[in-house]
Amino acid sequence: MAAQDTSPAPEEVAAPTMAPHGTDYAAIAMRRERRNNLALVSPALLILVVGASGPLVVMLIYSFLAAGDYGGVVWEFSTQGWFQVFLQRDMFDDTIGFADAHLSIFWRSLSLAFITTVLCVIFGFPTAYFIATRPPEQRSLWLFLVTIPFWTNLLIRTYAIMEVIRNEGLVNTALMKAGLISQPIQMLYTDFAIMLGMTYVYLPLMVLPLYASMEKLDFRLVEASYDLYASRMNTLRRIILPLVKPGLIAGSILVFVPCLGAYVTPRVLGGGKRLMLGNLIELQFGQGRNWPLGAALSITLLLIVMVALLIYVRNASRQGGAHG
Amino acid sequence: MYRACEGVGKLQATVTQVQPGERAAARLGTGQGAVAIALKGVSKVFGSGADAFKAVDDVSVDIRQNEFFTLLGPSGCGKTTLLRLIAGFEHPTSGEIRLKGKDISPLPPFDRPVNTVFQSYALFPHMTVAQNIAFGLEMLRRPKSEVQETVDRMLKLVRMEQLANRRTSQISGGQQQRVALARALAPQPEVLLLDEPLSALDYKLRKEMQIELKRLQSETGITFIFVTHDQEEALTMSDRIAVMSEGNILQIGSPREIYDHPAQRFVADFIGESNFLKAEVVRPLDPGAEIRLPSGATLTAGVPEGMRPAGSVTVVVRPEHARVVADPAAGALRGRLTNIVYFGTDTHYHVELPQDGEFIVRMQNQRGSEASFETGDEVGIEIGDGAPQVLKD
Numbered sequence: 251m252a253a254q255d256t257s258p259a260p261e262e263v264a265a266p267t268m269a270p271h272g273t274d275y276a277a278i279a280m281r282r283e284r285r286n287n288l289a290l291v292s293p294a295l296l297i298l299v300v301g302a303s304g305p306l307v308v309m310l311i312y313s314f315l316a317a318g319d320y321g322g323v324v325w326e327f328s329t330q331g332w333f334q335v336f337l338q339r340d341m342f343d344d345t346i347g348f349a350d351a352h353l354s355i356f357w358r359s360l361s362l363a364f365i366t367t368v369l370c371v372i373f374g375f376p377t378a379y380f381i382a383t384r385p386p387e388q389r390s391l392w393l394f395l396v397t398i399p400f401w402t403n404l405l406i407r408t409y410a411i412m413e414v415i416r417n418e419g420l421v422n423t424a425l426m427k428a429g430l431i432s433q434p435i436q437m438l439y440t441d442f443a444i445m446l447g448m449t450y451v452y453l454p455l456m457v458l459p460l461y462a463s464m465e466k467l468d469f470r471l472v473e474a475s476y477d478l479y480a481s482r483m484n485t486l487r488r489i490i491l492p493l494v495k496p497g498l499i500a501g502s503i504l505v506f507v508p509c510l511g512a513y514v515t516p517r518v519l520g521g522g523k524r525l526m527l528g529n530l531i532e533l534q535f536g537q538g539r540n541w542p543l544g545a546a547l548s549i550t551l552l553l554i555v556m557v558a559l560l561i562y563v564r565n566a567s568r569q570g571g572a573h574g
Numbered sequence: 575m576y577r578a579c580e581g582v583g584k585l586q587a588t589v590t591q592v593q594p595g596e597r598a599a600a601r602l603g604t605g606q607g608a609v610a611i612a613l614k615g616v617s618k619v620f621g622s623g624a625d626a627f628k629a630v631d632d633v634s635v636d637i638r639q640n641e642f643f644t645l646l647g648p649s650g651c652g653k654t655t656l657l658r659l660i661a662g663f664e665h666p667t668s669g670e671i672r673l674k675g676k677d678i679s680p681l682p683p684f685d686r687p688v689n690t691v692f693q694s695y696a697l698f699p700h701m702t703v704a705q706n707i708a709f710g711l712e713m714l715r716r717p718k719s720e721v722q723e724t725v726d727r728m729l730k731l732v733r734m735e736q737l738a739n740r741r742t743s744q745i746s747g748g749q750q751q752r753v754a755l756a757r758a759l760a761p762q763p764e765v766l767l768l769d770e771p772l773s774a775l776d777y778k779l780r781k782e783m784q785i786e787l788k789r790l791q792s793e794t795g796i797t798f799i800f801v802t803h804d805q806e807e808a809l810t811m812s813d814r815i816a817v818m819s820e821g822n823i824l825q826i827g828s829p830r831e832i833y834d835h836p837a838q839r840f841v842a843d844f845i846g847e848s849n850f851l852k853a854e855v856v857r858p859l860d861p862g863a864e865i866r867l868p869s870g871a872t873l874t875a876g877v878p879e880g881m882r883p884a885g886s887v888t889v890v891v892r893p894e895h896a897r898v899v900a901d902p903a904a905g906a907l908r909g910r911l912t913n914i915v916y917f918g919t920d921t922h923y924h925v926e927l928p929q930d931g932e933f934i935v936r937m938q939n940q941r942g943s944e945a946s947f948e949t950g951d952e953v954g955i956e957i958g959d960g961a962p963q964v965l966k967d
C-alpha cells in the first residue's frame with residue numbers, strides 16, 4: 251500500500267495540474283510526506299528492532315554456547331543446548347535416545363493450547379454473537395463486562411480459580427453439601443484445571459476480534475439465507491462462519507499463541523507437576539542452570555508457533571478459496 | 575420443511591418450453607380465483623409505550639394465485655414491512671396471514687414457500703453470482719444436475735451468463751439487482767415478494783425486465799407481490815394495485831379502476847396528475863351522480879363504490895380528460911391561460927381559475943394544431959361527461 255502511495259506514477263499525473271509555473275510542487279509534497287512518514291514510524295521501528303529482535307539475537311547466541319556451572323553461559327561454541335532439546339544421553343550406557351520428558355511437555359503444551367483455543371471458540375462465538383445482536387447502545391456495556399477480567403492481575407485471577415476448584419473449594423463444598431459426592435473431586439493440579447484457567451484468562455481475546463467481525467456482519471444476509479430455505483445450522487455454516495472468519499482466525503491466534511507459552515496458569519493451577527513449555531523454559535534458567543537449553547527451547551517454541559500459524563493461515567485461506 | 579415447490583418440476587417444464595395449451599391448462603389448474611395469500615386484519619406495531627409506531631394498520635386483502643399484485647405508496651408507508659410479515663421476518667402484532675388457506679404464522683421464513691427480492695439485494699458477498707443463485711436450490715437439497723441446469727437458465731434469464739463466476743461485490747448495482755431476482759426465482763416459490771426490484775436498472779433494461787417478469791408470471795403460476803415507487807411501472811404491470819398510506823391500504827383495484835376512479839384524494843394525487851374541484855351533488859344517478867361546478871355547469875361524475883354522495887364534495891379531473899377551447903363561454907370552466915409547456919407528444923396548459931386555483935389540461939399534439947393559444951388568453955375548459963370522479967374526502 252505504502253509503496254503504491256509513494257510510487258512515482260501519481261506524481262507524474264499530478265504534476266502538470268498542480269504546478270502551473272514549472273515548479274513541481276506535487277513532487278516536493280510527496281517527498282516531504284515520505285520523510286514525515288519515516289519520522290512518524292521511526293520510534294516504532296526502533297522499539298521493534300531493539301526491543302524484539304535484540305533479545306531474540308541474544309537467545310540465538312546463548313543457545314549455541316556452553317552452560318556455566320552456576321547458571322549463565324560460558325563463551326565457547328557448543329550444540330549441547332540444541333542437542334538436549336530433543337535428545338538425551340543415557341546416564342549408564344551412553345546411548346542416545348529421545349528426550350521423552352521434553353517431548354511429552356511439547357505435546358501437552360500443543361494439545362492444551364489447541365483444546366483451550368477450541369473451548370474459547372465454543373464459548374466465545376455465542377458470546378460475541380449475543381453482543382453483536384444487542385441494540386447498539388447496549389453493546390459497549392456487554393463488551394465492558396467481557397473485558398472486566400483484564401482489569402485484574404493475572405495472578406489474582408488464577409488464584410481465584412484455584413479457590414473455586416480446590417478440594418475444599420466452592421464447587422466441591424457445594425457438591426458435598428448437596429450430597430452428590432462423598433469425596434471431593436480432584437480438579438486442582440490437573441490438565442483440566444490448566445485448561446479451565448487458560449480458557450478463562452484468554453476468552454476475551456477470542457470474543458473481541460470475533461465481535462469486531464460480527465458487528466460488521468450484515469444481518470440482512472442472515473434473513474436472505476433464511477428466505478432461501480437455509481435452516482439455522484446451514485445459515486451458520488454457509489453464511490455466518492465464512493463472513494466472520496477473519497475474526498475467528500485472529501481470535502484463535504490470539505488465544506493459541508499465548509497458551510502455548512503460558513507460564514503462570516500452569517504453574518499455579520498445575521501445581522508445578524503438570525509442566526508446560528513456559529515452565530520448562532523457566533526451569534532451565536532457574537533450578538536447571540542450563541541457559542543454553544532454555545534458550546534453545548525458547549527458540550523452538552517460537553518456531554512451533556510460526557509453523558502452527560503458517561499451517562493455520564494456509565488452511566484457512568485455502569478453505570476460503572474453496573468456498574468461492 | 576414446507577414443500578415449497580411440489581410441482582416445480584412441472585412448472586420448470588413450462589418455463590423452458592411452453593406449449594400454449596399446456597400453459598392454459600396450468601393456469602386453469604391453479605384456478606384464477608384461488609386465494610394465494612390472505613391477510614386478515616394484520617397490524618404491526620414497532621416499539622412499545624410512548625414510541626410505539628404502527629407501521630401496518632389493520633390490513634386485510636386477498637391476493638389471488640398467479641396474480642401480479644402491486645403495493646404502491648410513498649416512502650415509509652409500510653410496504654416493506656408488509657412484505658416482511660408475509661416472508662416471516664416479522665410477526666404480526668395482531669391479525670392472521672394465510673397461504674392457500676393455511677395459517678403460516680408459526681412457520682419460520684425458511685419453511686415458507688415464499689422468496690424475496692430484497693430492497694437492499696442482500697447478496698452473499700463471499701459467493702459468486704452462480705453460487706448465490708444456487709443457494710436456495712442447494713438448501714432444498716435438489717440434485718446437482720438440476721441445480722446446475724436451473725442456475726444456467728436463471729443466468730440466461732437475467733443476462734448474467736458472462737459474470738457467473740464473479741464475486742457479487744465486483745458487479746454493478748443493476749447487475750446485483752438482477753442476481754437478486756434470479757436468486758429468488760430459482761427455487762420457484764409459490765409467492766415471490768419483490769421489493770422495488772427494478773429501481774437500479776436503466777430505462778431500457780428496466781423495460782426488458784418488466785416484460786420478462788410478466789412473462790415469468792404467466793408461465794410459472796407464481797404469485798407476484800411487487801413493491802414499487804414508480805406509478806407507470808405499477809400501472810403497466812399489475813393485475814391489481816393496492817395504494818398504501820401510513821400503514822393503511824386506501825384502495826385496491828385494477829390499474830384502470832385506480833387511475834380512472836380513485837376513491838380518495840390521496841390516491842388521485844399519488845397516481846397521475848390531478849385537478850381537484852369543489853362541486854355540489856345535484857342528484858345521484860345509477861351509476862354515478864350529477865354534480866354542479868361553482869361555474870354553474872352540470873356534469874355526470876363517477877362515484878366510489880359504496881358511497882352515497884350528497885351536498886358539497888371534491889371531484890378530481892385528470893388533465894387529459896379536459897380540453898382547452900378558445901371560447902371562454904363554451905366550456906364547463908373558464909380561466910386565464912398562465913403557462914403552456916410543450917412535452918413533445920403533448921402539451922400542458924396551465925389555466926388559472928377564478929375560484930379553484932390552477933387547472934392543468936393535457937392535450938395531445940397533432941399536426942396542424944400548433945400555437946392556437948397564447949399565455950394570457952381567456953379560455954374555456956371543456957370537461958367530458960363522466961370524466962370527474964367524486965372523492966370520499
Ligand SMILES: Nc1ncnc2c1ncn2[C@@H]1O[C@H](COP(=O)(O)OP(=O)(O)OP(=O)(O)O)[C@@H](O)[C@H]1O
Pocket residue numbers: 620621627628629647648649650651652653654655656693
Ligand atoms: N424495525 C423497525 N422498528 C421501528 N420502526 C420501523 C422498523 N421497520 C420499519 N419501521 C418504520 O415503519 C415504517 C414503514 O417502514 P417500511 O420500511 O415498511 O416503509 P416502506 O413503505 O417500505 O418505505 P420505502 O418506500 O422507503 O422503502 C417507517 O416509518 C419505518 O420507520
Ligand SMILES: [Mg+2]
Pocket residue numbers: 653654655693769
Ligand atoms: Mg421499503
